[in-house]
Amino acid sequence: xxxxRSRSGSIATRIVEYALLAFFALVFxxxxxxxxxxxxxxxxxxxxxxxxxxxTEFSLENYIDVFRRFSNSTTGYLWQxxxxxxxxxALVLVGGLVVNSLAGYALARMRWRGRSFVLLLVTxxxxxxxxxxxxxxxxxxSGSRNTILIQAIPFVASAFSIFLFYTFFLGIPGEIExxxxxxxxxxxxxxxxxxxxxxxxxxATVAILTFLAQWGSYLWPVLMVTxxxxxxxxxxxxxxxxxxxxxxxxxxAFGVIFILPVLIVFLIFQRWFVASIASSAIxx
Amino acid sequence: xxxxxxxxxxxxxxxxxxxxxxxASAAGPLMAAPGLILLTAFLxxxxxxxxxxxxxxxxxxxxxxxxxVGIEQYARLFFDPDISxxxxxxxxxxxxxxLVVVPLQTALALGLAILINRKLRGMTVFRTLFFMPLVFxxxxxAVIWRLIFARDENGLLNGFLGAVSGGAIGPHxxxxxxxxxxxxxxxxxxxxxxxxxMIILLGAxxxxxxxxxxxxxxxxxxxWSQFVHVTVPGVRNTLIFVxxxxxxxxxxxxxxxxxxxxxxxINIEATQTVMYQVITTGYDQNNIGQGAAMAVVFLIIVxxxxxxxxxxxxxEGGVE
Numbered sequence: 294x295x296x297x298r299s300r301s302g303s304i305a306t307r308i309v310e311y312a313l314l315a316f317f318a319l320v321f322x323x324x325x326x327x328x329x330x331x332x333x334x335x336x337x338x339x340x341x342x343x344x345x346x347x348x349t350e351f352s353l354e355n356y357i358d359v360f361r362r363f364s365n366s367t368t369g370y371l372w373q374x375x376x377x378x379x380x381x382x383a384l385v386l387v388g389g390l391v392v393n394s395l396a397g398y399a400l401a402r403m404r405w406r407g408r409s410f411v412l413l414l415v416t417x418x419x420x421x422x423x424x425x426x427x428x429x430x431x432x433x434x435s436g437s438r439n440t441i442l443i444q445a446i447p448f449v450a451s452a453f454s455i456f457l458f459y460t461f462f463l464g465i466p467g468e469i470e471x472x473x474x475x476x477x478x479x480x481x482x483x484x485x486x487x488x489x490x491x492x493x494x495x496x497a498t499v500a501i502l503t504f505l506a507q508w509g510s511y512l513w514p515v516l517m518v519t520x521x522x523x524x525x526x527x528x529x530x531x532x533x534x535x536x537x538x539x540x541x542x543x544x545x546a547f548g549v550i551f552i553l554p555v556l557i558v559f560l561i562f563q564r565w566f567v568a569s570i571a572s573s574a575i576x577x
Numbered sequence: 578x579x580x581x582x583x584x585x586x587x588x589x590x591x592x593x594x595x596x597x598x599x600x601a602s603a604a605g606p607l608m609a610a611p612g613l614i615l616l617t618a619f620l621x622x623x624x625x626x627x628x629x630x631x632x633x634x635x636x637x638x639x640x641x642x643x644x645x646v647g648i649e650q651y652a653r654l655f656f657d658p659d660i661s662x663x664x665x666x667x668x669x670x671x672x673x674x675x676l677v678v679v680p681l682q683t684a685l686a687l688g689l690a691i692l693i694n695r696k697l698r699g700m701t702v703f704r705t706l707f708f709m710p711l712v713f714x715x716x717x718x719a720v721i722w723r724l725i726f727a728r729d730e731n732g733l734l735n736g737f738l739g740a741v742s743g744g745a746i747g748p749h750x751x752x753x754x755x756x757x758x759x760x761x762x763x764x765x766x767x768x769x770x771x772x773x774x775m776i777i778l779l780g781a782x783x784x785x786x787x788x789x790x791x792x793x794x795x796x797x798x799x800x801w802s803q804f805v806h807v808t809v810p811g812v813r814n815t816l817i818f819v820x821x822x823x824x825x826x827x828x829x830x831x832x833x834x835x836x837x838x839x840x841x842x843i844n845i846e847a848t849q850t851v852m853y854q855v856i857t858t859g860y861d862q863n864n865i866g867q868g869a870a871m872a873v874v875f876l877i878i879v880x881x882x883x884x885x886x887x888x889x890x891x892x893e894g895g896v897e
Contacts, residue, residue: 317689564701
């Protein structure tokens with residue numbers, strides 16, 4: 294294979310390509326590496342210029358400190374931050390997949406009065422970023438501050454996800470659904486037993502994008518959460534790092550705990566993740 | 578990841594509802610209802626709320642009812658020296674950020690996509706490393722880069738520059754110095770999100786028919802001419818899409834600035850954006866009406882950009 298390929302690239306270009314790859318790999322990976330190495334160093338050894346970059350120390354002190362520190366009701370509990378993030382993200386993810394795919398399907402495949410108006414509305418709403426409505430929402434919902442549910446519900450429906458599903462469903466052939474319909478299956482049964490299993494790439498893409506946005510969500514919790522018991526990970530991380538004096542070792546250990554599960558899932562599904570986003574992006 | 582402008586492929590979708598399929602007439606609205614209700618409640622109504630609130634002086638927890646002030650809060654954004662100076666500076670920062678980030682990040686994303694599209698040994702490893710920053714939430718990105726940009730010789734970047742130059746380059750306060758603060762935010766943002774554009778462009782590159790490259794190389798077209806005549810036209814629509822996406826994201830810049838302002842000694846004059854001002858005015862200073870007026874202006878800017886870019890795409894023949 295490499296012989297065939299070499300037609301388009303001499304050894305010189307190959308070297309240049311590897312040099313570029315190595316350079317950018319370093320650029321992308323160095324900050325992550327710095328985070329991990331730093332989390333194993335004593336707190337006062339993290340900020341030590343270039344020396345902080347080399348893994349000269351290895352201590353689990355920071356991790357132990359994080360577990361110990363977040364184990365009373367004043368500081369909040371580590372498991373609580375994680376649970377809040379997991380529950381909120383799961384609600385948005387699962388709720389969003391159901392609600393948005395149904396709406397996308399109704400727009401792509403059903404004929405009903407007002408459909409074209411709704412399609413226009415959804416299209417217009419894709420332009421409105423959440424940031425623009427954050428303040429009025431905060432004002433309207435200030436009575437529900439410090440609840441789990443209010444962190445999730447505003448993000449369940451997404452005009453963008455509906456639109457993604459809509460374009461995907463437009464592109465799948467209708468014959469199979471037609472056959473199911475002739476067999477007497479109602480629209481909901483047709484959707485859940487025929488369409489959903491056929492549409493894994495669309496569901497995967499929406500799930501990945503929703504997950505990444507929600508897991509790192511910061512603005513809404515800043516406005517809505519003051520109580521440590523319902524604080525999600527990103528908000529707690531920002532509070533923790535702002536402490537004076539900063540305890541860098543522990544902050545970085547907290548960061549690793551925050552990102553590690555995501556990173557592991559990402560590494561397992563990496564190929565699939567990339568293929569799915571890339572293919573939905575160029576569709577349509 | 579598609580354009581709302583994409584013309585629907587089913588020919589009849591624009592036509593009036595014929596009530597054709599028997600059971601579908603009730604099922605359609607029923608299926609769409611949960612999504613629509615939520616969108617209306619948490620996006621459409623708050624959006625109208627922002628418009629209404631922008632005409633009132635509102636404070637949360639204040640027993641006095643909101644007071645109607647007309648367009649006063651809009652006028653202040655441009656004419657009241659106390660507010661307009663900061664607001665216009667924020668707007669300027671937004672534009673400066675977008676003007677640097679959009680072309681730079683898009684070009685970089687295209688270059689990287691071409692690079693990782695090559696079939697070279699070990700490419701899986703490189704791809705994995707390139708994609709990694711994408712899964713990092715901004716709250717964590719801010720922590721890491723705060724350490725990299727730390728101001729004295731203990732900062733990673735300063736330490737590195739000092740070591741490389743043998744001490745000739747002294748420590749620099751990257752986040753605190755107004756001339757480098759926005760640049761630091763730009764580097765951080767590109768680092769975190771360039772992979773996203775890269776993935777989308779990679780998908781587009783892989784959909785360019787290989788025959789075109791073969792034909793080009795038979796015509797003895799060089800690398801550069803292949804790039805200009807095959808690659809760029811092949812991914813043009815995706816490129817426009819990515820540019821649009823990046824522009825809108827650029828205007829939404831908030832998390833990084835707010836996070837660093839709360840913790841590190843960032844130069845806030847040089848880095849604050851409109852969104853930052855919306856939140857500090859509305860939330861931190863409890864001046865919700867004034868914040869809402871800024872949010873409406875912000876939204877108008879984002880919408881105008883989206884419409885201009887969409888119009889450009891239409892002229893170019895649409896995405897298909």
